[in-house]
Amino acid sequence: MKFLPYEDVPLYLAVNGKDGEYIFAENATLSVNQPLSISRQIDDNILQICEYGFGVDMNYTATNFTENSDFFVTLGPTDGPPRPLATSIRKIEKDSKITFPNGKHLYFSEDIYPDGHNYVIPLHAKSGNWNLTEGEAQSGYFEPLYKYVSSGPVEGKLNVNFYPNTGNLHNFFNITGLSDPNAYPPVDEERVTGFLGDFTFDNIYLTSFSFSLSPNAISQATASFNVYGALNHIDGLTDNYFSSNLYDQQSVPHGQNSEIIGTTDLDMDYPISFNYSMNVDRAVRYEAPNINSDSTVGLVPQRVSKKSSNISLSVEGEYINPDILSDGFNGKEANIKIILKDLNYQGFEDNSNNILNTFTCSGVITSQSLSVGSNGYLNGSINISQSIQ
Amino acid sequence: MVDNNAVLNYEQSFYLSGILLSGVVNIDGGYSIQESPINIIGQGYKYPVRNGNLVGTFNISRYYIGQDPILNYTGDHTISGSINYQNKNFGFIDGYLTEYSISAGIGRIPVSNSSIVVYGDIGSGINASGNEPHPDIQIPNQGSISLNCEHYQTNRVTEFSYTLRIDRNPIYKIGSPFPVQVDRQFPIFQEAAFSLDINDAEATKIQEYLISPKQQDISIQFNNPINENEIETIEIKNARLLSQSFNSTSEDLLTLDLVYNGYINKK
Numbered sequence: 001m002k003f004l005p006y007e008d009v010p011l012y013l014a015v016n017g018k019d020g021e022y023i024f025a026e027n028a029t030l031s032v033n034q035p036l037s038i039s040r041q042i043d044d045n046i047l048q049i050c051e052y053g054f055g056v057d058m059n060y061t062a063t064n065f066t067e068n069s070d071f072f073v074t075l076g077p078t079d080g081p082p083r084p085l086a087t088s089i090r091k092i093e094k095d096s097k098i099t100f101p102n103g104k105h106l107y108f109s110e111d112i113y114p115d116g117h118n119y120v121i122p123l124h125a126k127s128g129n130w131n132l133t134e135g136e137a138q139s140g141y142f143e144p145l146y147k148y149v150s151s152g153p154v155e156g157k158l159n160v161n162f163y164p165n166t167g168n169l170h171n172f173f174n175i176t177g178l179s180d181p182n183a184y185p186p187v188d189e190e191r192v193t194g195f196l197g198d199f200t201f202d203n204i205y206l207t208s209f210s211f212s213l214s215p216n217a218i219s220q221a222t223a224s225f226n227v228y229g230a231l232n233h234i235d236g237l238t239d240n241y242f243s244s245n246l247y248d249q250q251s252v253p254h255g256q257n258s259e260i261i262g263t264t265d266l267d268m269d270y271p272i273s274f275n276y277s278m279n280v281d282r283a284v285r286y287e288a289p290n291i292n293s294d295s296t297v298g299l300v301p302q303r304v305s306k307k308s309s310n311i312s313l314s315v316e317g318e319y320i321n322p323d324i325l326s327d328g329f330n331g332k333e334a335n336i337k338i339i340l341k342d343l344n345y346q347g348f349e350d351n352s353n354n355i356l357n358t359f360t361c362s363g364v365i366t367s368q369s370l371s372v373g374s375n376g377y378l379n380g381s382i383n384i385s386q387s388i389q
Numbered sequence: 390m391v392d393n394n395a396v397l398n399y400e401q402s403f404y405l406s407g408i409l410l411s412g413v414v415n416i417d418g419g420y421s422i423q424e425s426p427i428n429i430i431g432q433g434y435k436y437p438v439r440n441g442n443l444v445g446t447f448n449i450s451r452y453y454i455g456q457d458p459i460l461n462y463t464g465d466h467t468i469s470g471s472i473n474y475q476n477k478n479f480g481f482i483d484g485y486l487t488e489y490s491i492s493a494g495i496g497r498i499p500v501s502n503s504s505i506v507v508y509g510d511i512g513s514g515i516n517a518s519g520n521e522p523h524p525d526i527q528i529p530n531q532g533s534i535s536l537n538c539e540h541y542q543t544n545r546v547t548e549f550s551y552t553l554r555i556d557r558n559p560i561y562k563i564g565s566p567f568p569v570q571v572d573r574q575f576p577i578f579q580e581a582a583f584s585l586d587i588n589d590a591e592a593t594k595i596q597e598y599l600i601s602p603k604q605q606d607i608s609i610q611f612n613n614p615i616n617e618n619e620i621e622t623i624e625i626k627n628a629r630l631l632s633q634s635f636n637s638t639s640e641d642l643l644t645l646d647l648v649y650n651g652y653i654n655k656k
Contacts, residue, residue, distance in 0.1 A: 006428070006430045006431075006433070007428075007430070007431065007432055007433030008431075009430050009431060010430060010431025010432075011430055011431060022431055023430075023431075024429050025429055025430050025431075026427075026428065026429060026430070027430065028430060163427070163429075213563050214563070215442075215561030215562055215563050215564075215565070216439070216440075216441060216442050216443075216561055216566060217440055217441075218425060218427075218438050218440050241431075242431075242432070246431070246432070247429065247431070247432045247435065249435075252427055252438055254438065254439070255563050255564070256439070256564070256565070256566050257564060258563060258564060259563075259564050260563055260564070269562075270560070270562040270569050270570075271562055271563050271564075272560065272561065272562055272563065273563075274563060317562075343438065343439065350435075350436040351436070351438060375574065377560070
């Protein structure tokens with residue numbers, strides 16, 4: 001294994017069953033995690049000696065230990081009944097120390113994996129000519145390794161920073177897009193598959209898409225996907241993936257020529273920064289797994305449906321209209337259109353397409369703010385929200 | 390004109406907003422463009438894209454030979470300028486004065502340096518020539534300059550400099566490569582530095598600053614040595630004496646350098 005440079009790590013995405021694209025992305029992050037919680041039982045780290053040797057009459061008799069001696073003890077309260085080690089413990093390692101009151105110590109003689117039947121266990125005394133009183137023998141503390149249990153499904157995130165191209169946004173980046181144009185009802189819940197380098201995934205779903213614009217600056221978009229199930233590594237998957245026509249994108253969006261239309265109606269003539277985002281809430285449905293099976297049932301969702309989708313937009317400029325939010329009780333409508341453009345070079349191969357893509361937000365103004373600081377200006381900002389499903 | 394394959398110094402002239410400027414010693418101007426490479430995962434470099442504002446600079450050094458017309462541009466008015474040579478020119482429009490300094494010493498003509506930031510167009514083919522009148526030529530010397538720094542009455546002031554720094558704040562909007570508004574960023578900074586040959590001057594202890602900082606109004610007045618008419622007066626109100634340093638060398642006199650700072654507010 002070695003570190004791979006970024007130019008050898010492609011990101012490929014496709015709607016399930018369709019042709020995909022190598023993504024014109026600057027960076028991508030893929031993560032998977034599993035929520036786990038520790039399983040504990042009351043007093044599962046307290047060792048009680050009921051009787052030395054194999055329990056017979058459950059009558060504790062203090063016994064002098066011999067230096068470097070191994071012996072068995074029966075666990076449980078002084079007068080019984082015997083009680084095994086707790087099954088919340090995954091493992092007790094050999095030589096783990098058991099601390100009794102008054103500076104007295106015993107040790108586990110071997111590795112123990114509690115299975116619910118460990119009534120008698122081997123212990124070890126490192127020094128001799130001492131014993132445990134009946135009370136002391138009931139209070140030995142030790143540090144086991146505990147079991148952990150899953151408290152939720154295996155999920156992850158794929159975050160991609162990429163440059164939108166000319167033409168329509170790819171379906172896998174478009175929350176309102178349809179991979180099947182004839183789908184009815186017109187809602188797309190199809191999963192997205194792909195790979196990042198040699199790591200493949202086949203159950204990811206778009207949750208957000210956003211981009212921002214600033215004057216005289218390159219604009220990038222960000223897409224976030226929820227990842228379900230496991231990642232797979234296929235050795236050599238991308239060793240020979242490259243050919244010269246995989247990345248034919250010639251333009252990237254830029255703030256120099258891009259337009260925001262509609263802010264003048266909000267009394268804002270000079271938009272200086274802008275954010276646009278589409279988000280979708282998803283409901284994930286799992287089938288209960290069969291605990292006697294090693295299948296992936298329960299690991300991968302049966303269906304990931306869309307709940308609500310929203311577009312939100314914020315724009316910052318030189319002014320806000322103080323009457324906007326006091327006009328009425330149903331919200332002030334706002335219609336904003338964003339035309340993403342490249343640098344529109346003339347007689348040049350790259351960045352000469354002018355218009356790349358158009359986005360709209362027809363919603364209501366949900367908030368406005370004014371801010372000013374020393375060495376700055378009074379800036380106004382407006383937030384607009386549109387519910388689309 | 391002789392075809393000498395070079396443009397000699399006497400074949401160049403500099404116009405500042407229509408004034409043919411005299412006394413110019415040195416001019417440099419130009420621009421640089423910031424580009425970022427588009428590097429993508431899975432491939433690497435694709436092409437470069439501009440990622441920054443279009444900004445140029447011009448620096449002018451000239452003898453102080455009378456009222457300096459560039460001091461008319463300490464406000465929000467824009468400056469144009471061009472170097473004209475052999476029916477060609479290299480110039481700029483929509484420039485703003487960002488720094489002006491003047492320095493003088495015994496036995497030499499005062500020199501001024503101006504820095505201009507350009508938010509408009511800059512390059513060849515931009516001509517700022519015109520017929521605006523040049524201010525009268527009046528060359529001050531050490532006898533016609535008066536000032537009032539600490540210890541000036543009993544110690545010889547041998548050199549001084551004055552600097553005015555005006556930071557400019559351009560505001561760009563989405564969809565335009567040029568700023569929609571350019572403002573001075575207040576406060577405007579002033580600095581005056583004096584060098585004295587020591588007679589009885591002493592530097593105050595640094596800890597005295599904690600109790601009583603040195604503060605005074607500073608003025609530097611340039612007069613015409615022939616008729617003693619005032620050419621220009623520079624003032625720093627409530628200037629704070631912030632730096633004092635002694636200089637002792639084996640080959641020269643003991644000197645004391647004083648630096649004052651001041652600020653000009655908008656209101």
